[in-house]
Amino acid sequence: MSLDGFVAGPNQSVDNPLGVGGERLHEWIFPLKVWKAMHGEQGGEVNDSNRVVEEQLANLGATIMGRNMFGGHPGPWHITKPWNGWWGNNPPYHHPVFVVTHHPREPLTLEGGTTFTFVATGIEAALAQAQAAAGGKNISLAGGAKAAQQYLKANLVDEMDIALVPTLLGTGERLFDGLGDDLHGLKQTRTVATPEVTHLKFSKG
Numbered sequence: 559m560s561l562d563g564f565v566a567g568p569n570q571s572v573d574n575p576l577g578v579g580g581e582r583l584h585e586w587i588f589p590l591k592v593w594k595a596m597h598g599e600q601g602g603e604v605n606d607s608n609r610v611v612e613e614q615l616a617n618l619g620a621t622i623m624g625r626n627m628f629g630g631h632p633g634p635w636h637i638t639k640p641w642n643g644w645w646g647n648n649p650p651y652h653h654p655v656f657v658v659t660h661h662p663r664e665p666l667t668l669e670g671g672t673t674f675t676f677v678a679t680g681i682e683a684a685l686a687q688a689q690a691a692a693g694g695k696n697i698s699l700a701g702g703a704k705a706a707q708q709y710l711k712a713n714l715v716d717e718m719d720i721a722l723v724p725t726l727l728g729t730g731e732r733l734f735d736g737l738g739d740d741l742h743g744l745k746q747t748r749t750v751a752t753p754e755v756t757h758l759k760f761s762k763g
Contacts, residue, residue, distance in 0.1 A: 559583065559720050564730035565703050575629055575644060577730050583723050586754040587611065596650040606750050610757045614719055619695025620688040621651055622681075624705030625659040628674065634661045642666060643674065654691040656684045658705055681708050703731045713742045718760040724753075 559565050560583060567577025576584070587593050591602030592611045602608070630641025640663060643649060648669040655674045662678040677684040688697045699709055709715050720733075741760065748759040 559722055559733055560725050560727045560730075561722070562726050562728065563732045563734065564727040565701065565733045566731040567727050568730045570626070570731070572630065577727075579725075579727050580730065582725050582727075583721075586721070586723065586752075598648075606752055607755060607757065610719075610750055614698075617695050618653060618698050619692030620653055621655045621698045621700050622684050622688050622705070622709075623655065623657055623700040624702050625657060625661070626704060627700060627702040628657045628659075635663050642668075648672075654688070656688045656691075658684045658708075681705070681712060681714070685709075685714060703733050703735070706733060707736060710737055710742055715742065715744065716762050718744055720758040720760070722756040722758055724755075 564580075565583065567574075567580035570577040570580070574580075586607060589603045590608045590611060591604050592608050592615065594600065594602040596615075628641070629644050635641065643666075649655075649672045652671045655672060657674055657676045658681055659676050659678055661676070663676045665676070666674040668674070675687065677687060685697070699706060699715065706715075710718075743762045744760040745763055746758060747761045748757075750757040
């Protein structure tokens with residue numbers, strides 16, 4: 559998240575999925591060992607940020623994301639050439655992923671143990687399916703902003719990790735739009751500060 563509260567830049571598109579300037583929010587993670595390992599690469603930096611991300615990824619059994627994060631064109635899926643995500647044939651999840659959408663489609667099974675299931679019956683239904691698939695492990699709410707807002711409003715978020723990046727975007731998509739001043743029981747429990755990013759962890763008491 560930028561200092562002015564944006565988690566994506568303006569004008570998101572297939573060619574620019576993070577919006578104009580949005581990639582600046584993620585530059586800190588690209589050199590990390592844990593990031594490179596997720597993408598089949600060797601080496602990388604081992605530092606405080608690497609340890610935070612390792613902790614976030616530990617014991618994950620499923621992921622939930624919104625249609626916008628899964629990406630592609632808006633509206634119904636193309637019948638002959640449906641969008642299959644940003645990540646190629648072997649996405650970095652390696653567990654079941656549930657996509658909250660208004661437009662149902664058949665599950666998409668890719669390499670490495672990742673299956674995308676498209677849930678058109680609401681956020682609670684997506685959570686129930688993710689819980690069943692996770693087998694007692696943690697569930698990651700990966701984004702984007704609109705999906706996160708819906709789960710926060712519904713009081714369904716147990717922990718929240720924010721990577722606060724020292725940059726301004728000026729416009730784009732804010733994480734906390736429409737949420738007023740209510741963190742729904744989440745309280746800050748940890749801060750890990752580096753020059754490139756400050757990691758803020760919030761948990762329910």
